[in-house]
Amino acid sequence: MNHEDNERELFKRLEAEVFADSPAEESGDVVDFDKARTTRSDTNGSADGPGVESDDDDADRPRPVDGPQPKDPGLMGQAREAGRRELVPSWLKTRAELGTAVRWLAAYVGHIVAFHALRSPVYAGRLLRHTPRGIGRSLRGWRRWASDAEGAGLRSAEAFREHTGEYLKLSRQRDRRVRWRGAVTVVMLPILTTVALLLAFAAPWWIQTLAIATAVGVFGVVGAPADAPISQHAVVKTEAPKLTASMVTIALGALGNAELNAAIKKGAGLRFTSEIHRDGPGWRADIELPPGVTPDDVIDKRKELASGLRRKLGCVWPMPNPDDHEGTVILWVGDRPMHEAKAPVWPLAKSGTVDLFKPVPFANNQQMRWVNVSLMFVACVIGSIPRMGKTFLMRLLLLIAALDPRAELHAYDFKGTGDFRPLKPVCHRYRSGEEDEDIKYCLDDLRELKTELRRRAKVINSLPLSRCPESKVTSELASDKRLRLHPVMVVMDECQKAFEHDKYGKEIQEIVTDFVKRGPALGFITVLATQRVDKHSIPTPISANAVLRFCLKVTGQMENDMILGTSMYKAGYRATIFSFKRDKGMAWMSGEEDEPTIIRGTKVDAPMADTIVARARKLREDYGNVTGIAADEDLTADAAAGYDLLADIRTVTTAEEERIWNERIAARLAELRPEVYGGWKTENVTTALKPYGVKTTGVAGTTDAGERTTRRGIVRAHILKAIAERDDKRDAA
Structure with missing residues (x-):
């Protein structure tokens, strides 16, 4: 029986034994015959039976699982995969940063x-005090130079060692130097004497003054002691030295992480993926952590990291690297706390x-x-513990919206401290x-x-x-007063x-749920703030539908994720952190960029x-x-009366419409307040305006079909006049 027959017979016996002794067939499990074969061979010493050596050496060898190693990408491949550094520094990219850098340099x-x-x-x-000493030092130095005094020690040493040849060479060199330097001295001495006499007796006073100042400056510096410099340092040495790899490594080793310490001790596993470089008023280090270590292990130990770096806590900001894998961390260390x-x-x-339709700094x-x-x-949500700056942040957002003249602001301060009072105008x-x-007033407005x-x-x-391809308000539509699609901002603190x-x-x-869900596409901005977003x-x-989120100081993980989102x-x-x-006004901002950022x-x-x-x-x-309310129109009075016809007509008409048909006013009023003006027609507008002294007249215009005709209408200036007269009567009362 040959080797192949022996092997087949062995597998038959093995299969029978496995199915006989194991419930694999009943449970539906799959039997690994390769493993069984290896076990059988290890037990009997050979796949051919007891005492028989197998000719198949591969049976006892481990099987490779990695496959062939890929070839190096080569020069072109490495060039394609290499990250490219920015062509210009970050402070040159924007006029604001360039101006900041120039102002800093000018101030420095x-x-x-x-x-x-x-x-x-x-x-x-x-x-002046050190000038005499400087003159003496200069004369002694000239004398030593002219006599080649600097070589005397070497000549003495060679004479002491009785190196006659070397001593004679040095002596001849000294003779040549002395002759040349003596000649220079003989020539320069009368020239300097003549210049000194001319300055003393023939030069103008300002040249004499300049010469004396120069001489005092030169000889004063020469005569100054080494331990007592003339000038002082205008700036002290910064407390924030350059961040180095050794500093970062030492600081990371102080965190007490076992895997991190083991990698640092071995000198492997901790890698800087780019050079440590300046990034604004601080240093940035991109670090690849050892396997099993995550950015959380570093962020959780921010205080210990700051201690290891010998920096204040407000200077040290470790954060995840959204552009790399989960084992990398960005360490930004500022010169000063934020x-x-x-x-x-x-x-x-x-x-x-x-322009609220564009990003605003x-x-x-x-x-x-x-x-x-x-x-x-x-829609925006702001959350934090009290006294961390939520209201200041909301007021800043209101100020941004106020600088868009199209925006309509609805500000509610349920804290009751009047923080939004400056925005009332x-x-x-x-x-x-x-x-x-107050709550009822808000509800009527909503x-x-x-x-x-x-x-x-x-x-x-x-x-x-063609005008609205994405079925949402655009900046162009918001600027069209006839459509009245201007931005509306609703802010509710507490x-x-x-x-x-x-x-x-x-x-x-x-109502607010509707604003948050449907409002963004229709020009509504909703900003809400509270301590705990439960x-x-x-x-x-x-x-759940608020995209823009600001999380200032909170005390726990649950509150953090309530504001920023699950698993943040x-x-x-x-x-x-x-x-x-120290960190009032600082927050994580989520929703503007792909990843949250500290602001x-x-x-x-x-x-x-x-x-x-x-x-x-x-x-x-x-x-x-x-x-x-900016125009002294009180919502409470309007709500009590049910409506304010004059104000509503002013709202639905524009300054460009000097005259307008009553039927168009009725249609627009019905859209504005269907519960009040629903079903109104031309005659309803005419009748309702009589008590205010506003008369209708014939107004020429163009129908929707393009035909020119004359119909009953009003003059908008009469509406404005009636409003002014009514307000004057109210003020007089």
Whole structure:
């Protein structure tokens, strides 16, 4: 029986034994015959039976599983895979950063010049005091040079060793030097004497003064002691030295992570994926951690890391690297803590307008670069523990919207402290307080906005695709006053007061949920703030649809993920790292970029807010968009009467429409308030205007079919006059 027959017979016996002794056939398991064959061979010493050696050497060899190793990519492949460094530094990319760098350099040089100029009399006195010593040192040095004194020691050493040949060579060299240097001295001495006499007796006074100052400066520096320099340092050595790989390695080793320490001890597993380089006012290191170590292990030990780097906690910011795998971390180390760093001036503080459909700079990151925010087409949630800057951040967003003269602002401060009061001159609706009447005021306003939301949906649906291809409000549509699709911003601080109200809360939740879900496409911006974003403070249907999120200081993982989103804490985006005392106004911002980023909002105090609002009010007056409470129109009075016809007609007409048909006014009023004006026709408008003294007249116009005709209508100036007269009577009363 040959080898193949023996092997087949062995497998038959093996198969019979396996199926006889194992329940694999009954359970449906698959038998690994290769493993069984190996086990059988190991037991019997050979696959051919007891005492018989197998001729097949491969049976006892481990099988390779990696396959052939790939070839190196070669020069071209390496070039394709290599990351390319930026052509220009980051501070040269934007005018703002370039201006910041130039201003810093100018201030630095100016400080040095001013420092030394102020101390110049002291420096002059020191130079004058050291001048005699400098003259003596200069004469002694010239004498030593002329006599070749520097070679005397070497000649003496060679003479002591009795190296006659070397000594004679050095002596001849000394003779040549002395002859040449003596000749130079003989020639220069009368020239210098003549120059000195001319300066003393023939030169103008200013040349004499300059010569004396030069001589005092030169001989004073020569005569100054080494341990007492003439000048002082204008700047002290920075406390933030250059970040190096050894510093980072030592700091990471101090974190107490076993895998990290083992890799550092072996000198393998910890790798810097790029050079440590300047990144804004600090240093950036991109680190590949050892296997099994994640960025969380470093972020959780931020205090220990700062201690290892010998930096303040506010300087050290480890964060995940969204552009690389889960074993990499970005370590940014600032020269100064973020709360101490001087932030650049907000570009919109003194001038400029806003287009809410474009990103607007509003905050700085750790590198003191501007971070943009896009408010259109999103709803926003802001959360943190008290006294960390939520209201300041909301007021900043309101100021941004106020600088777009088209925007309509509805600001509600349910904390009741009046933080939004500076914005009242530009708000359509404003309220501060948490009483029942304040919540009811908000609800009445939201009901009007709900009607407006429905009207906008109909307008968008009626527009041709050429004007509205994406079925949403655009900047061009918002600028068309006839469509009345301007941005509407609703801001509610301490929103839990409204949502949890026992009488009005449920309806407010329903309306705001509609704003958050349908409103972004129709020009609505909803901004909500509270301490803890749970299902009671901000109902889940609202918070789940909020794209833009700001998380300031929180105390735990649950609160962090409630604001930023599920698993954000685990991914390394943790607002628990912020200090309560030092990091006010700092937050993780999520929703603007692909990954969350740390920001510090521009600080705008109440006086600065008043200045910005005054500029925003002027922009709105020029644009013709001063409405609501900014125009002294009280929502409470309107709600009591059911409607304000004159104000509504002014709203549905534009300044360009000097005369307009009553039938068109009726149609627009029905869209504005269907519960009040639904079914109105020409005669209804005529009758309703009689008590105000507004008469109708024949108005020439063009029908929708393009025909010219004359129909009953009004003159818009008469409406404005009636409003002014009514307001004057109210003021007189």
